[in-house]
Amino acid sequence: MHPLRIHVVFNAHSGTAAGLTPASLRERFAAAGFDATIDSDTARPLSERAQEAASSPADIIAAAGGDGTVTAVASALRGRDKVLAVLPLGTANLLARDLAVPLDIEEAISTLRDMQPRTIDIGEVNGRLFLHKVVIGFAPAVAAGREHLRDNPDFGTRLSFLRFFWRRLTHPHDLRVTLQRDGADNTETLRVRSIAVANNAYDEEVGRFFSRRRLDRGLLTIYALRHLGLFDLLRLVVGMAVGRWRDDEALIIHEARDVRLSTQRRLVQAMVDGEVEKIRPPLDFRIHPHALTVLAPVAQPGETADEGEIASAPHHERASA
């Protein structure tokens, strides 16, 4: 078997990367029929490492890390004739789950040669790429707390994080946003607790949380959460577990190709594929259909695109109440 060249951007800071070394990764790739160049230099900015990967002679570029790492590498591959491989070493690994890439790293590498290229949509907000979702409001505040906890995992920080989480739940901050979908004619102003713009739509299926079978419908989905008390949170979690949450009265769902989200604030804290950052409004979202090629296991019977479409139906729009 002729070895295939692969360039691997390995993020040793990702949630489940502990214990892996560049040498052990190279060995696993060699056993799977790859000639791997492993970049494990976490001292350099991830964006710079991703750019270097995009200019490497390898046809396959692997992001070995969590969703943040995958998005950073995918951003650099945009417009390049390269294929992205996702090696899940993060905490959530949402894209890997959507693509049905094995979450076990050994299996992900050993089955990589059997995977097929598949094109997926790319989301963009103010020039920044996202593969999963952008959230503003409640979630980024909690995510920023989670990052702080990762850097300071002591008992006191855990306790203050829990206190902070509880306070945000019981003393909520609402956000007034104006949403403009697919042009100026379609504008509404909402008061929301949190708002997410997702690349494609979440499936409504038993036991599937924030998962998408279809990543190529060419549509953004807006999920606006009007309120989020403890009872709403419980109801939504149970709803997701049993596969019935789209009609929840706390949610407003819309689909669009372009979205402009405006607020009175000078800067908004946003969570872009799990990474928290400040963005200056308005937030202009677009979707680029089929703009990224990724390796994924061949779909099993029952997981084809058409059946996936049924799984993510009805894609209805509920009027804001």
Ligand SMILES: Nc1ncnc2c1ncn2[C@@H]1O[C@H](COP(=O)(O)OP(=O)(O)OP(=O)(O)O)[C@@H](O)[C@H]1O
């Ligand atoms: N684009 C980026 N630029 C700089 N640092 C990043 C970027 N993306 C991720 N990181 C950092 O790399 C580390 C690992 O992030 P990554 O998202 O890969 O893994 P994770 O958070 O464990 O997994 P997941 O996002 O799947 O839950 C984190 O400290 C994160 O802040």
